[in-house]
Amino acid sequence: MLLEAVWIGFAFSIGLLVRVFGLPPLVGYLAAGFALSVFAADLGLPVESGEVLDHVAHLGVLLLLFSVGLKLNLRSLVKVEVIGSGLIHFAVSVMLLAPALFWVMDVELYTAVMLAVALAFSSTVLAAKVLENKRELRAFHGRIAIGILVVQDLIALVVMSLASGTTPSPWALLLFLLPLARPVLYRLLDVSGHDELLVLFGLLVALVVGGYGFELVGLSSELGALVLGALLAKHRRAGELSKSLWSIKEFFLVGFFLQIGIGGLPDQQAWLFAVVMTALLPFKWVLFFALLVFFKLRARSAFLSSLSLANYSEFGLIVASIVLPEWLVPLALTAALSFLFSAPLNRLAHPLYERLATRLLPFERNSRHPDEQPVSLGDAQVLIMGLGRTGTAAYDHLKDKCRVIALDSDPARVEMHEQMGHNVFFADAEDQVFWQSLDLGKVSAVILTINDMEAKIIAARKLRSSGFEGQIVSHSMHSDEAEKIIAAGADQTYLTMSEAGVGLAEHVYQSALAPTVR
Structure with missing residues (x-):
């Protein structure tokens, strides 16, 4: 048990230390292994x-x-x-x-x-x-x-x-x-x-x-x-x-x-x-x-x-x-x-x-790989970037109300949505060439539902630097990330879990309490 305790202690301590310096914890785990080799004899370990x-x-x-x-x-x-x-x-x-x-x-x-x-x-x-x-x-x-x-x-x-x-x-x-x-x-x-x-x-x-x-x-x-x-x-x-x-x-x-x-x-x-x-x-x-x-x-x-x-x-x-x-x-x-x-x-x-x-x-060669061909947004009014659960829910809510188009970097997910008849295309929001060749057309609002925070920051920044003046709305799991996305150019950032809690509370109020209050 002592051996396992020492392993875990070294791994956590050095992993936390390297994370402070912005390095992935796995680098700390490697360093912990070598540190254990150095101090093994002093600790009485094999x-x-x-x-x-x-x-x-x-x-x-x-x-x-x-x-x-x-x-x-x-x-x-x-x-x-x-x-x-x-x-x-x-x-x-x-x-x-x-x-x-x-x-x-x-x-x-x-x-x-x-x-x-x-x-x-x-x-x-x-x-x-x-x-x-x-x-x-x-x-x-x-x-x-x-x-x-x-x-x-x-x-x-x-x-x-x-x-x-x-x-x-x-x-x-x-x-x-x-x-x-x-x-x-x-x-x-x-x-x-x-x-x-x-x-x-x-x-x-x-x-x-x-x-x-x-x-x-x-x-x-x-x-x-x-x-x-x-x-x-x-x-x-x-x-x-x-x-x-x-x-x-x-x-x-x-x-x-x-x-x-x-x-x-x-x-x-x-x-x-x-x-x-x-x-x-x-x-x-x-x-x-x-x-x-x-x-x-x-x-x-x-x-x-x-x-x-x-x-x-x-x-x-x-x-x-x-x-x-x-x-x-x-x-x-x-x-x-x-x-x-x-x-x-x-x-x-x-x-x-x-x-x-x-x-x-x-x-680069003059010809492009088939998976990386440029695309056109057509006459879409709303662009949704990221088709996870949040992005899919946003698409389903808007598809009968306005002209909406969505992108995702997962080809399997894009194929699934295409089979459902959705207006989607494959693209990576962090791709500089994608932004250089993108014509936003009539898009007046962009919803950022990409999982990765860095991708949302890059997307917001690229949209603003390309001259886009429409509304940019994003979702985020953490308040500190939300501030960074706002600083990159987003108009609003909704904290997903907080909004879910507000939505649940409002549903309960409207269905159970509001009738009695009236």
């Missing part, structure tokens, strides 16, 4: 992470990948820009890194190749975590990044299988029948209710059916969790299931980041290796950016996707644990430093693009 933390970390990764699967559109993976960028980037990275490691570090050719393979991957955990926190998993650039990561993970599974000399069981062929089990899974999800049974259902499918089930047939448990999540992605309650697992997943993921730091204290050579590899991360970003632009993505989408991938992968550690155990500590340190480099940059991704846009736009 240096190794231990079986309990290893298990917790593994569960966190499985639940994260299951959550990614719940938001995954499989059709977005079978695209030339995803498969092409993933495969070409991996091949070029290995071909450049392997000879360099062989000649500079004077290691065996096999070791150099395996190190290059481990360093060619990007972190699924970090990218998914960052994109999820910004609610961008379903945005176009988020889907591209996750698609490339899935391609890389599949490559990693093949590499680990070949390197370890093991092959999947013949029973693994039965997994091609999994889509036939979707009606059963849908039915179980329907009858699971909204409380603890829903959480248990998610844990059962992610950890037992997906994780352990895939391990039994010789495949990766990580792949199993991702696949089972994708099987449930089209269910109407997939979002609710993901939210029900959120806190459990977040807690377990703390164990993953702690585990990286506790893995061992690096020596001077490990530090040198990690620093040099971290210094090469910009080249990793440049190669991804060039490939995505080549496949007709706009500069903004290519920038955001490639920035999510500018890090080193936890799968590299798994590969090293199988074929290069003596390199595990240097690779763990390299991954940790890449997280320290990547996490803050991804947090500032949109403002960074704002500053670099004029330099990046010339690299």
Whole structure:
């Protein structure tokens, strides 16, 4: 119990400290892991992470990948820009890194190749975590990044299988029948209710059916969790299931980041290796950016996707644990430093693009990707930005009263509304090029119901800077955020929960008390 108490204490303290400086808490968890390695002897604790933390970390990764699967559109993976960028980037990275490691570090050719393979991957955990926190998993650039990561993970599974000399069981062929089990899974999800049974259902499918089930047939448990999540992605309650697992997943993921730091204290050579590899991360970003632009993505989408991938992968550690155990500590340190480099940059991704846009736009090709074609608002009077529950309710209320149009950055959600006959289109409110090519036409009011506060601030600011003089109304969950949105140019910001309370009270008064007062 003492060991777990120390882990939690270090993680909370250092996580809170880095958050004060504007960094994501996961950076603090990594630092806490290394701090535990340094002070382990003084605290009377084992240096190794231990079986309990290893298990917790593994569960966190499985639940994260299951959550990614719940938001995954499989059709977005079978695209030339995803498969092409993933495969070409991996091949070029290995071909450049392997000879360099062989000649500079004077290691065996096999070791150099395996190190290059481990360093060619990007972190699924970090990218998914960052994109999820910004609610961008379903945005176009988020889907591209996750698609490339899935391609890389599949490559990693093949590499680990070949390197370890093991092959999947013949029973693994039965997994091609999994889509036939979707009606059963849908039915179980329907009858699971909204409380603890829903959480248990998610844990059962992610950890037992997906994780352990895939391990039994010789495949990766990580792949199993991702696949089972994708099987449930089209269910109407997939979002609710993901939210029900959120806190459990977040807690377990703390164990993953702690585990990286506790893995061992690096020596001077490990530090040198990690620093040099971290210094090469910009080249990793440049190669991804060039490939995505080549496949007709706009500069903004290519920038955001490639920035999510500018890090080193936890799968590299798994590969090293199988074929290069003596390199595990240097690779763990390299991954940790890449997280320290990547996490803050991804947090500032949109403002960074704002500053670099004029330099990046010339690299765009003349043709556009089909998902990024410009749109026209026609004769709409009201524009609703964001089609979550609040935006959908606003649309339903206004659609019979005026000409209304809505946008959302989730293509699956846009498709759903189009099938309902709604006037919607796909666009990202944080896209500078979108604002530059937007003709507001007859729009006299804009309703901001986007989830992300930064997106609402950018939208309000862009609307005012483009000369829009109509009304801008936003919703917000917190009063401090509301003030920032007002300062960016919104006329009014409604606190969602407060307005809901007022609405409930007014309903009760009108239905129960007003008649007696009169």
